[in-house]
Amino acid sequence: MTETTTTKTAMTETTMSETPSGMPALSDFLCFAAYSTGHAFNRIYKPLLDRLGVTYPQYLVLVQLWAEDGQTVGALGGRLFLESNTLTPLIKRLEAMGLVIRRRDPADERQVRVSLTEQGRALETQALAVPGCIFAATGLTLDEIQRLTRDLTVLRDRLMATAETAA
Amino acid sequence: MTETTTTKTAMTETTMSETPSGMPALSDFLCFAAYSTGHAFNRIYKPLLDRLGVTYPQYLVLVQLWAEDGQTVGALGGRLFLESNTLTPLIKRLEAMGLVIRRRDPADERQVRVSLTEQGRALETQALAVPGCIFAATGLTLDEIQRLTRDLTVLRDRLMATAETAA
């Protein structure tokens, strides 16, 4: 109880399993669980999105635009937590595929508005089946999914608030 | 109850909020929550790992090696869910930094074993503070972290099992 292992962290002092080296086991890292689950989702999405001809981040942009067309690059980035350095080339690829058009906003030429083409709108019909497939792959109930989604969202927002403060 | 909206998925039929287009709102996507939480973690880790001079995936490899030195590329990949096409260049960067050495296994020349250098072992002391900082950034209790980690791990393993079956 009155140990002298003062170098240990709060995490390792209590219940986390620990390797001989003193570092907690990787399986205990929440961040690794989030990291690897994200990749696992990506692998599930891949075959479904291949049929649509888009990648997962491209799909996320399209979901945004199906909900509200003509958003600026900044607005899309705000919702997806991505910067223009990631979005600009991604959206240019969507444009090259003929799914969207990029236009500078006449009222503020600094901004670029992204609009769906007819083909881009049409793709939503194909995409409607995707969420159901993903739902089935999780093997979770709707309640479990909602709770997990909420918990992760709370965590994400807290992490981003911390990152904000640190900056 | 006896609706005719047969094109809707199980998810959209029940409780998920829905945009005018018929696609569930992005905030409802569990996969997006995992995806964005992973990125949020990455941004928290960045300043901590910058001091160690490594990236997050490089850090994960080092955590593995601190737990068990001399693992093969395949064994590391099995634990991190990464393939040699990702790991090989990553580990070569660790080698270029002088943190690890790569050696072909004499007993089976197909395999490459990755071993920590003195400098690589020494880095663990610096890294011991990292998990505690991350823990603080989450603002969660240990119980909450453990439950979320377990839930995510279960989900990840189920997704990977599905991907396995589909292949």
Add this chain to the structure above:
DNA sequence: GCTAGTTAAATCGCACACGATTTGATCGTG
């Protein structure tokens, strides 16, 4: 109304991820 400061995208460089293929070593069967 001109200039300094701010803002939105775009650009550049680097490091993952991952599908697909290649190279080299090992194994299994005849």
Add this chain to the structure above:
DNA sequence: CACGATCAAATCGTGTGCGATTTAACTAGC
């Protein structure tokens, strides 16, 4: 022992992510 199958890494090409910088457009203060 031979040789095809299998296996572990490595290689190659494409597409994110993101820090840092640049460019162009707007805004505020004098």
